[in-house]
Amino acid sequence: MNETQVKHFIVMERQKGTTIEELIFILHDNGVPEYEISNYLEISIKYVEEILSDY
DSSP states (O other): OOHHHHHHHHHHHHHHTOOHHHHHHHHHHTTOOHHHHHHHHTOOHHHHHHHHHTO
């Protein structure tokens, strides 16, 4: 997914009630790097790493 697609996806998923944690997993499964996930969701990279470590 390119940047525009990712941002649109995030907006649509948040409107549906998808949690930040679920979005982290979905984006990671779709090949979005961890540092980009943290930027797109405006959260710390450490939080992304913590969530994914449970995966």
